[in-house]
């Protein structure tokens with residue numbers, strides 16, 4: 001380049017390269033954008049038949065509109081120097097993005113119109129989008145709903161997660177067995193992500209630590225001899241509901257450093273170099289498909305540390321752009337840990353502050369404890385995360401040293417509080433002693449955080465009384481409850497457009513941002529035309545669900561039947577088994593001619609089993625075998641239909657929950673921390689049959705006892721009856737249960753697969769059955785009969801349906817996020833700059 005020209009460039013003030021006129025939000029501008037991407041960017045023409053390219057062209061058109069708001073939100077946060085929260089999670093179960101973005105930008109009708117004029121089917125094109133399935137179930141979907149609510153409330157909250165190459169496995173059935181397929185969701189590209197290589201971070205693994213004296217004569221720990229991996233960020237826009245705010249979800253992808261190649265190349269081992277590269281990039285290859293425990297896997301610990309270290313370094317980097325010390329850090333930043341999965345952040349933050357930024361232990365610990373907050377999502381003791389000290393030492397030696405020091409100081413505090421109580425010291429230690437010493441991650445999380453919360457009132461109470469009792473005694477003020485929710489944008493306005501319109505026509509549209517306003521529907525509850533429309537809409541949604549079930553399961557559901565649905569991960573504690581036992585009981589009744597006052601039922605069960613969870617997989621097979629017998633028995637006809645819905649996922653739920661009459665929430669009391677599917681069904685006017693577990697209790701409080709079908713033992717009763725639980729006696733004394741057991745034991749549903757279901761039979765008959773299925777059988781069956789009778793009274797059912805929906809205001813994540821903010825984060829809301 002000419003030198004003079006270079007000089008000129010230097011002296012010229014840099015113009016804002018992003019200053020552009022705002023993009024049009026009218027149908028002409030959308031059409032123009034769409035045509036531009038379709039023909040100029042993607043190079044398609046009139047001969048292209050695939051729906052993929054129109055999907056992509058529309059996505060890019062919508063993305064442009066997000067992009068300008070994204071920038072303006074970012075600038076507003078920067079200029080205000082506001083406090084921020086970072087939601088650290090190994091899972092974000094986002095589902096589809098296109099239609100949600102159109103809803104939140106208020107572009108849905110405009111695009112529909114534009115597409116109509118072009119002769120394109122928007123629904124068909126939206127349906128080609130792959131789900132972003134970067135989560136197992138409840139905890140991952142909760143993180144996604146939280147982000148939606150934070151953007152809608154204009155809270156400066158950023159999500160940090162991993163960009164898994166393979167998300168949650170896809171499920172299909174072969175001969176009734178679950179088969180797992182990989183989910184290579186990025187294969188056709190992802191228009192919703194923006195790579196930001198300029199913010200790449202370096203993550204250490206392995207090596208050893210040593211003391212070194214600095215220039216000032218200070219002794220410092222050096223973690224060296226490490227094998228480093230790069231973390232490359234990919235940003236995803238999170239639009240608020242029609243408010244100009246676009247927050248960020250930042251996902252990290254693992255990449256090899258170039259030194260790897262060079263070092264190995266020079267010593268002549270090309271293939272080893274590539275192997276190293278592979279092992280680095282494996283870190284973000286796949287999501288672990290367990291929604292409880294898969295303990296001890298080294299790769300999982302690598303994932304956790306990779307997320308923690310990359311995210312913390314990223315936050316510190318940004319902090320140091322505008323600050324030169326950490327005195328204000330805790331006032332301006334908060335990390336919310338989604339379960340113990342990212343809890344290594346506590347030790348990593350200490351390391352970064354001390355080893356990289358020269359703070360003392362005391363200063364670092366003070367800041368760290370004021371910055372970290374922990375959410376627990378489980379009551380199952382076996383699901384509490386532990387890592388062997390040995391593994392920690394080999395993979396993260398410096399972090400183990402820090403954990404030991406945290407523990408030593410903590411145990412001193414315990415000893416002061418309870419002098420001489422060595423049993424308590426052993427119980428509360430972050431390190432579990434024994435033949436294989438383990439790090440207890442939940443204890444590290446409690447010790448290192450200023451807030452610990454459960455996810456429903458019962459759950460939090462049980463944590464205080466049980467699992468974390470000792471810690472609650474020491475620090476009662478740390479503990480608090482935050483009942484879960486779901487976002488009403490995706491789970492009512494988005495998935496149920498007809499109901500959205502009816503509600504908006506009745507009470508205006510403010511409810512979408514303030515769900516408590518649904519209460520206003522009470523006035524219309526006896527209005528004929530409102531009730532008729534309500535029923536009509538449920539019928540339409542049932543027809544859509546029936547079409548999907550027909551397509552995917554080849555089972556015919558008729559919409560005048562009761563649609564009875566249980567969709568969630570398959571788990572013994574969730575008791576899909578109890579559900580299918582009820583189905584067998586109904587089958588027996590039909591076969592025995594006991595069909596007076598019969599209500600036709602269509603039972604739908606869906607969900608994935610962890611690939612290594614044999615009993616869960618066998619439950620799927622049992623459901624399918626029962627479905628086969630029932631659906632093909634000419635005596636049964638429309639009286640009863642059963643289907644297993646394969647590959648249950650977010651986008652499937654968007655069709656399932658609007659078309660459901662009865663929501664099955666039948667976990668053993670005291671085991672389901674909250675549940676969130678229960679809330680989606682309720683919002684869409686389904687009634688619940690459920691135990692007093694998790695958020696069911698709060699749902700029942702909101703709708704009133706008359707509008708909830710309650711059955712089963714309470715959490716207390718479950719615990720007190722364990723010692724004298726006698727399922728054999730229960731079976732002997734109950735004809736219906738005996739008949740169900742006889743069907744199973746005689747192999748009625750496995751005529752050509754002898755002995756297949758023996759483990760299921762044994763589980764029900766086992767006096768140590770943790771899930772006490774037989775204990776709740778009678779009360780479940782009786783309550784199901786009440787459901788059937790209630791369904792026959794169409795008027796009563798409609799009233800209950802409306803009451804369920806209008807009482808669901810509490811279960812918006814907007815309420816949940818406001819409570820997190822009030823009690824834990826204390827963020828100011830910040831409005832984004834408007835697009836010009």
Ligand code: 26Q
Pocket residue numbers: 136137138139140142288290291292293294295300377378385455484672673674675676694
């Ligand atoms: C642990 C170790 C190794 C690999 C994976 C895991 C792992 C992964 C996911 C452990 C647990 C999970 C997910 C748990 C979960 O989804 N819990 C659910 O959280 C919901 C939101 O709070 C609650 O509503 C549910 O009750 C709870 O079961």
